Amino acid sequence: MDDADQERQKQSVGRYAARYVEDGMRVGLGTGSTVRWTILALAERGLHLMCVATSVETQKLALENGLEVLTPGEVGSLDIAIDGADEVDPAFNLIKGGGGALAREKIVASMTDHFVVVVDESKSCPHLGAFPLPVEVLEFGADIVATRLRDLGADDVIRRPVVSDNGNPILDAGFGRIDDPAALTSELEAIPGIVEHGIFPGSMVRRVVAARGDDVVELSRSQET
Ligand code: 5RP
Numbered sequence: 768m769d770d771a772d773q774e775r776q777k778q779s780v781g782r783y784a785a786r787y788v789e790d791g792m793r794v795g796l797g798t799g800s801t802v803r804w805t806i807l808a809l810a811e812r813g814l815h816l817m818c819v820a821t822s823v824e825t826q827k828l829a830l831e832n833g834l835e836v837l838t839p840g841e842v843g844s845l846d847i848a849i850d851g852a853d854e855v856d857p858a859f860n861l862i863k864g865g866g867g868a869l870a871r872e873k874i875v876a877s878m879t880d881h882f883v884v885v886v887d888e889s890k891s892c893p894h895l896g897a898f899p900l901p902v903e904v905l906e907f908g909a910d911i912v913a914t915r916l917r918d919l920g921a922d923d924v925i926r927r928p929v930v931s932d933n934g935n936p937i938l939d940a941g942f943g944r945i946d947d948p949a950a951l952t953s954e955l956e957a958i959p960g961i962v963e964h965g966i967f968p969g970s971m972v973r974r975v976v977a978a979r980g981d982d983v984v985e986l987s988r989s990q991e992t
Contacts (some may be wrong), residue, residue, distance in 0.1 A: 797850025
């Protein structure tokens with residue numbers, strides 16, 4: 768798939784997912800080049816929505832297009848949240864955070880029982896891990912966390928040159944194939960200094976809207992990973 772095909776797929780799935788949003792809803796807006804199309808489609812429909820943005824970039828896009836943006840505390844919970852992903856496995860476990868917004872994205876996803884993921888065809892995979900796992904850390908512990916990630920099996924841990932919207936460093940940890948995302952999640956959550964990591968459990972995800980060639984399909988979840 769070339770870049771133009773991929774961009775077409777992002778546009779199709781992003782726009783498709785706007786259909787789940789109705790007037791008056793409280794909506795979580797994800798970050799990235801796929802959900803960008805959802806945000807534009809929502810703005811075009813002229814709905815009155817109360818939105819929570821997962822990044823400064825998304826907040827700017829939403830405001831520029833006439834959407835109202837509130838804080839998580841102001842809305843309390845969300846009717847729906849829509850976001851992209853870097854990898855999706857058959858059980859709907861995700862790796863997210865390629866755009867560095869993982870911490871806010873996970874908070875927003877946790878505020879709803881209708882979390883919709885929009886992905887082009889390249890994001891579906893039998894096992895997570897080919898995409899390096901983003902891990903947001905406190906500056907004070909960044910080197911120690913990097914060592915712990917290597918102890919857990921990451922053969923490459925690279926610090927991004929820019930910090931997150933929260934002002935924290937992000938490490939990209941190359942674990943390779945992750946056979947048990949839940950087990951790795953528990954291990955990561957036991958490391959002091961990690962603010963958030965990019966494994967989102969399948970239990971958070973209600974729907975995955977994916978491109979397949981020129982079509983858009985809603986994937987069925989399989990418990991096998
Ligand atoms: C940002 C994310 C994005 O959702 C993820 O990187 C996918 O982005 P794109 O839709 O541009 O491929 O997690 O932190």
